[in-house]
Amino acid sequence: MDATALARSARSDTAPPAELTPEQRVLWLARAGRWDEAHDGCQDLPDPAGAWIHAWLHREEGDFGNATYWYSRAGRAAPSRSKPLEEEWLEIATTLSPPP
Numbered sequence: 001m002d003a004t005a006l007a008r009s010a011r012s013d014t015a016p017p018a019e020l021t022p023e024q025r026v027l028w029l030a031r032a033g034r035w036d037e038a039h040d041g042c043q044d045l046p047d048p049a050g051a052w053i054h055a056w057l058h059r060e061e062g063d064f065g066n067a068t069y070w071y072s073r074a075g076r077a078a079p080s081r082s083k084p085l086e087e088e089w090l091e092i093a094t095t096l097s098p099p100p
Contacts, residue, residue, distance in 0.1 A: 002100065003093035007031055023049050023096040030057060031089060048074040049096055056092060060085050 001009070001017065006024055009017060010031035020028060022045055029038035035057065042053040055070030055078070064081060071078040079088060 001097065003090055003097055006093050006097065007090070021096070021098060023053065024093070026050075026053050027089070027093050027096070030060070035061070048076070052076060052092055052096075056085070056088055059088075 001020065001024060006020075006028060010028045016025045016028040016032075022041070026038050026041040026045060029035075029041060030053070039054070039057050042050045042057060044050070045053065051070050051074035055067045055074055055076070058064075058067035058070060059079075064078070068078045
């Protein structure tokens with residue numbers, strides 16, 4: 001499932017589709033507004049993917065200090081505070097989605 005379809009599913013479906021990768025499932029939960037479930041799920045993912053999603057979740061939460069720790073675990077520079085969360089979510093989902 002590509003990033004656009006993943007986002008659409010998270011806005012319209014009540015449960016993540018069965019065919020999602022573990023990374024996509026956590027991204028689906030985050031997009032669906034199920035922060036706690038997404039947070040719990042990203043901790044079970046291997047780095048760097050899990051750390052990148054974890055960083056994004058803490059950035060969404062407003063805890064930029066904690067987010068920067070997770071960006072470093074992911075091997076990524078923390079984005080500007082002004083970078084839209086939506087834009088970064090799409091970047092993560094696109095990067096972590098398997099090719100068609």
